[in-house]
Each structure stands twice: as structure tokens, then as C-alpha cells.
Amino acid sequence: MSFEEKKAWAYAAIAVIGYSVYLAMVFTAGSFRPLTEVDYAPLMLATIGGAIVAGILTGIAIAVAAPKNERQADQRDREIERLGEHVGQAFIVLGGVGALVLAMLQSEYFWIANLLYLGFVLSAVVGSAARLAAYRRGMPTP
Template identity: 30%
Template sequence: MSMQQRTVWASLIAFVVVGLVYAAVMIPRMIGSEPSEISWVWPMAIAMGSIVVVIIAGVIVSTISGAISATVRGEEPEFEEGDERDKVIENFGNAKGLSIASFGSLGAIILAMNDVDPFWIAQLLFAVGLLGGIVGAALKLRAYSRGL
């Protein structure tokens, strides 16, 4: 498995796990509260930072476990850099994920034009960023297993 593919797996896991944890923290806060009363800035900042940390940790753990597994099997650990196929898959997944995030950004602009509370604008942008990341990573993994 190339380093790029490890990163895609780690990204998918990070987006899903952090998104679920963020939802578990925020949904109870939203129930019965006015948007202006909800504390959301720090949870969102922590969630965004956590995505980066989880991706890095995932790649490190995946690389180490792959090396240990190869060593136990008596093989030489390989750390592939990737090739042209990895670049094509990366561009394909990024294009799809960014398309989703772009449409969500349009939604945020529409909300801002209608003077919607910044809480909802931030939640929409965060959600479409997560959704774009999940879709992009899932499409990349499908391309790795089945081709484009």
C-alpha cells in the first residue's frame, strides 16, 4: 500500500470519527437553545485540529504496523512513494470532494445574504467540508480497488 493510499484511509477515518464526535457534542447543545447561546467556536476548532492529528497518527500507525507485519512474515518492509496512478486518483477524489464543498459554500453565502446567525453558517461550512472529505476519500479508495 502506498503512502498516498494510507493517507486516504487515515483521512476517511478521521473525517468520519471527528464528524460523529462533533455531532455528539453539538446536537445536545442545540436542542432547545437559541443559536446565539450555543458555545461552538472551541468545539469546532478542536474538531478541525483533531482531523489533522488523527490523519497524521493514522498514517504513522499504518506505516509502523505494515512494517511490523512484513517483518513478521519475513519480508522486507516496503514504503512505496506512489506513482502516476496515485496522482490521478488524488486529483479525481479531490475534484469530487471540492465540488461538494463548493456547493456548500454557495449555501453559506445564501445564508449570510439572509442574515442567518453565524452559528448556522459555520455549521454548514463544517458539515460540507466533512462531507466533501468523506466523499473524496471514499471515491479515492474505490478507485484504488476498482480503478477509475
């Protein structure tokens, strides 16, 4: 397994775990009241910050464990990275458009923020899945 493929696995796992922790905390805090009354911002910031730190530390750990010659990305790695970014960006756009619609409908901030967060998480997970599929099955042909 290449260095970049290991990073893709790690980032997908971190995104899923971080979002799962966030949802568990929000649902626990809102168990006896409406979700829109939960003070979600500190929970969201903490899980996003934790995911960023976990991603950095995991990237460092993977780099330290990998032989020096394996850390160099080749042309295939760069193409797979670009594919993952393109696939993942679609979910950022969808989350942004959805949040815009919710704002126009004057929805609670809770729903707007959570839709944006979900868009970022889906971007990370689906983008990583596209990278992993490309590593396992090869790049899609036009």
C-alpha cells in the same frame, strides 16, 4: 492494499468520527436550549484540531508500518489522488455557496459556520470514497 489507499481509509474514518464527535457535543450542549445559542466555536475548533492531529499521527503510523519501497506513489496513485481532490472540491464549493446564501439571508452565524464545516467534512469523505472506488474498481473512463 497500497500506502495511499490505507491513508484514504484513515482520512475518511477520521472525518466521520471527528464530525460525529462535534455533533454529539453540540447536541448535548444544546439539549435544553436552541442550537443557535450553543457556544459552538470552541467545540468546532477542538474537533477540527483533533482531526488534523489524528490525520498527521495516522499518516505517520501508516508510513512507519509500510515498507520503504511501498511508500512511493506511482502514476496511478497520483491520478487517483487528483480524482479524489476534484470530486471532493465540489462539496467545498457547495458548502461555500450555501454559506454565502445563508449570509445573504442574514442567518445566524451558527448555521453558516456549520454548513461550511459540513462542506469540508463531505469533501473529505466523498473525496476519500472516490479514491477508494478508484483503487478497487479502477479509474473511470471518459
